[in-house]
Structures are given as C-alpha cells and as structure tokens.
Amino acid sequence: MSAGYVEAGRKLIDALIGQDQAEARLLRHRFLAEYAEQVYAELTDNGREFLRVDELTAQAAELLPGLVPAKDELEQEYSLPQAEKKGLEADHGIFFGSLLRLAGPGAHLTEAMRRPTTRALSLLPGFRSTGQVDLGIVQVHRNGDVGEVTVANTSALNAEDDRLVAALEVAVDLVLLDDSVQVGVMRGGVMSHPRYAGRRVFSAGINLTALYQGEITFNGFFMARELGYINKIYRGLSTSGQSWAPTPIEKPWVAAVDSFAIGGGAQIALVFDRVIAEEGAYFTLPALREGIIPGLANLRLPRVAGGRIARQCIFADRRIDASSPDGQWFCDDVVRAENMDAAVVSAAERLADPAVPANRRVLHQHEEPAAVFRAYLADYAVEQSRRLVSPDLITTLERTWISRRAAKPA
Missing domain, CATH: 1.20.58.1300 (Methane Monooxygenase Hydroxylase; Chain G, domain 1)
Structure with a gap:
C-alpha cells in the first residue's frame, strides 16, 4: 500500500x-x-x-x-x-x-x-457419479448429454430471493463443470401455490414478500445474481490464467417457459440461446411499478426488441404474450402444453453441435462486450442500491403486503 x-x-x-x-x-x-x-x-x-x-x-x-x-x-x-x-x-x-x-x-x-462456487466444486464428484443433485429449491438432473435445472421454489411461484439465487448459481456451475453435459436446460417445477397447483411456472420475479421483510440483500441478490448465475449462463465459467488464450467453460442453454416469466424471469429469458414457451405464457417487466431497476433488461431488451418496445415494457409494464407477434422478442417457439417436453428435447438436440460454444462466444463478445456489461453494472450498482430505500418503493411494498394479506382466506 x-x-x-x-x-x-x-x-x-x-x-x-x-x-x-x-x-x-x-x-x-x-x-x-x-x-x-x-x-x-x-x-x-x-x-x-x-x-x-x-x-x-x-x-x-x-x-x-x-x-x-x-x-x-x-x-x-x-x-x-x-x-x-x-x-x-x-x-x-x-x-x-x-x-x-x-x-x-x-x-x-x-x-x-465467474469462477465456480465452492459448494458446486464439493458437489461435483457426486453429480458426476449419480447425475443428480437436490439443492432443495433447485434440482439438477443429467439426462443423457443434457443438464436439466428445475426451479422448485414451489410455494412462491419460483420467485427469487437470496437463497434461490445462490442455489441457481450452484446448479449452473454443476451443469457447466460436468464434461458429459453439452446443453443446459432451465425450467420451472410443478407448483404447490393454490393458484397454480399442479402446473409448472417459470418465474414470478423478485420475491416481494422477502423484500418487504428485509430479507433481500444487495450483495447476495442484486450483485450476485447479475455477476453470478446469469452471467455464467451468458458467458460461462472463467478459466482466466490457465492458458495463453483462456477459453471459458460455456455451453448453450434452453429455457422452457411455462405459465409466465414475470420480472426476473423475463430478464433471464434474454440470455438463453433458445426459449420455448407454452401457449398462453406471457412475459412482463413490472420492476418500475415495484420501484426497482429490472436487472440488465434496460441494457439487453432495447438491443433485442428495439427502444420503443423496451420502453413500453419497462416504463408501462406492457405484457407480451408468447403467442403474439411481439412474443418473438422473448421466445423462439410457442407450443401447446402437452408438447413442451418434446420441444425442449428438440431444441437441446439442435444446440448440442460442438461448434455452438465457439459461435456463441464470438457472438456474445460483440453483441454485449465485457466493457459494456461492466459499465452498465457500475451505474446499476449505484442506482439500484439507492432505489432499495426510496420512499415510493417502501410505499409499494406496504401496499402489496396489505393487499396480499387481505386476499388470504381467514
């Protein structure tokens, strides 16, 4: 010093x-x-x-x-x-x-x-041996050359909090580290929530109840989420310092969107290589209404869908139905519920080509350069940390909490 x-x-x-x-x-x-x-x-x-x-x-x-x-x-x-x-x-x-x-x-x-988590490294031998790991709210299963990540925060419609973010990062690490896996798949599990009992749900976004109760942390959620599992899906695991031309450990990913992808669910749909959506599924970004910034959607959605649609989604909470013409900005294929399994398998098979990782790596380097990613995150870190104690966010959380309590049966 x-x-x-x-x-x-x-x-x-x-x-x-x-x-x-x-x-x-x-x-x-x-x-x-x-x-x-x-x-x-x-x-x-x-x-x-x-x-x-x-x-x-x-x-x-x-x-x-x-x-x-x-x-x-x-x-x-x-x-x-x-x-x-x-x-x-x-x-x-x-x-x-x-x-x-x-x-x-x-x-x-x-x-x-982007380095593997300590927990993932400790679980890796067992995963390689048995092809499955149960992380409680996330399960990882190897099916042939496909690593399936099933999000199972079933009582909260797969809403994200610190605990789920940490579990998802471990799951993504395991898929990327297992040499026998060529393609990753992420899908929501079957819900126990009364409104969607027996149905699969992709994601309800940030867990507003946990945020209201003060259980969402800046480091453990907002920073770890963007720099951790989402960035690993997009850019792979870091191998920096291991060769003259370090190649990250990366694999193509498929997202299977059942029911809806709200908030964070819509955000992460933007980083997958192929998104299969169930008929009737929809995407929304209600972060502004909630009082926060929707992760990296402000960076990625304008690039994908254009500025006008991005503003409609971010500023006006526009709902994008998967089956509508604008559904193409969030998903590639829309299929009937009974055809989802087959469509996901087909998408994974198409992405299992050995040349895909190199192509996606070059695509990502120029689509979203690392310097652009870091510059956005620098601004995001400051603005999001201030948003978390803003009066309007607190008012929104109070109103949501009162509304949800009133809706519960006596």
Whole structure:
C-alpha cells in the first residue's frame, strides 16, 4: 500500500466521524474516485486473490473502517424490515460502482464472480457419479448429454430471493463443470401455490414478500445474481490464467417457459440461446411499478426488441404474450402444453453441435462486450442500491403486503 494511499485512507476514516449520511457518502465517492484501484489491489493481493462480492466488502470494511458497513452494522440492518433499514447498502453500491468503472478491477471482479462456487466444486464428484443433485429449491438432473435445472421454489411461484439465487448459481456451475453435459436446460417445477397447483411456472420475479421483510440483500441478490448465475449462463465459467488464450467453460442453454416469466424471469429469458414457451405464457417487466431497476433488461431488451418496445415494457409494464407477434422478442417457439417436453428435447438436440460454444462466444463478445456489461453494472450498482430505500418503493411494498394479506382466506 503506497504512503499516499495510507494517508488518504486515514484522513477518510477521520473525516467520516460525525458526518451525516449524505456528506459521508460524498466523501466515500471522492475517495474511491481517486483510490479505488489501489484499494482493490490491496484487497486482492495485486490480483492474486479472486474474491466474491460479499468477501470483498467484508475485507474492505476491515481494511478501511467506514468505507463500507461493518459486519455488525450489516447484521443489524439485515434484521430489519425494508421500511426500517438505514440504507447502509448504498455504500456497497458506491463501492462496486467505483470498481466496475475501472478496466482492471472491473474485469478482475467479474472474472472472480465467474469462477465456480465452492459448494458446486464439493458437489461435483457426486453429480458426476449419480447425475443428480437436490439443492432443495433447485434440482439438477443429467439426462443423457443434457443438464436439466428445475426451479422448485414451489410455494412462491419460483420467485427469487437470496437463497434461490445462490442455489441457481450452484446448479449452473454443476451443469457447466460436468464434461458429459453439452446443453443446459432451465425450467420451472410443478407448483404447490393454490393458484397454480399442479402446473409448472417459470418465474414470478423478485420475491416481494422477502423484500418487504428485509430479507433481500444487495450483495447476495442484486450483485450476485447479475455477476453470478446469469452471467455464467451468458458467458460461462472463467478459466482466466490457465492458458495463453483462456477459453471459458460455456455451453448453450434452453429455457422452457411455462405459465409466465414475470420480472426476473423475463430478464433471464434474454440470455438463453433458445426459449420455448407454452401457449398462453406471457412475459412482463413490472420492476418500475415495484420501484426497482429490472436487472440488465434496460441494457439487453432495447438491443433485442428495439427502444420503443423496451420502453413500453419497462416504463408501462406492457405484457407480451408468447403467442403474439411481439412474443418473438422473448421466445423462439410457442407450443401447446402437452408438447413442451418434446420441444425442449428438440431444441437441446439442435444446440448440442460442438461448434455452438465457439459461435456463441464470438457472438456474445460483440453483441454485449465485457466493457459494456461492466459499465452498465457500475451505474446499476449505484442506482439500484439507492432505489432499495426510496420512499415510493417502501410505499409499494406496504401496499402489496396489505393487499396480499387481505386476499388470504381467514
């Protein structure tokens, strides 16, 4: 650590004492604008350590107390419902926004998040042996050369929270790591929710009940989701440093959309190589109505569908029916419910060609360059962290909570 950096860090710590929240954040922002690269080098031992987002912020809190929330502060914050939080995670937004704007730290961080999870590596021998792993709310099954990921958060219509995001990343890792798997498939399981009991559902988006109760975290959900399992589906697992021309471990993916893909479900449909939708299925992006940013849909949907339709979906919560002409922007094929299994198998067979990974890799490099991805995420980190404690979001969560409670039978 350079002498100038050490002195600046000490001055920051001293300057934060007694400051109100807004002024303290301005000081953090100014400090990181000048020293983020040195901070990251110190935290990662000059790039020799690959730390995930939660590990990075935990070590940053110890290196420079006050730069990001300390462990005990976060534990207190996580115990509160969303309406009572102090908004401490906005400092994580400033931190990651500063790092992702820099070419070196940004690229290193995204590479770190594309490495296999420790849990996946521990489960891999068993998966290779038996061809199945039960993660509770996600099941992984190898069927020939296809790795099937079944999302089974059945009582919540596959709504995502921290726990499901973590399980999905492990599942995606296993599919990518198993050499006998050539194609990944993601599909929702059969629901136990009263409204859809006995039916498959792809995704209901973010779990608003968990968000209302303060159980959705910035690192564990918003950052880990985009940098973790979704980016791994799109770009594969990182093999950086293992050869002169590192080739990521990547495979083509099929999404099978039954019933609906709401919010996060519609977002992830944009990264799959082929999307098969059931007749009657639909896609929506209600994040603005909910008060948040719809992941990377603001980056990807305009590229896929054009600016006008993207604005209608994002700003006006437009519903896109899979069977309608505009359904093509979210899905490739629409089939009757009884034909879904066969259509998914056919799509997987077509993508099992050995030349597909190389073609998709080149396509993705130019369709969404890594620098563009990081620049978007830098802005997203800042804006989403502020949205999480915005008054309108809190009002929306309260209204939704009251409505859902009133709708429950006595």
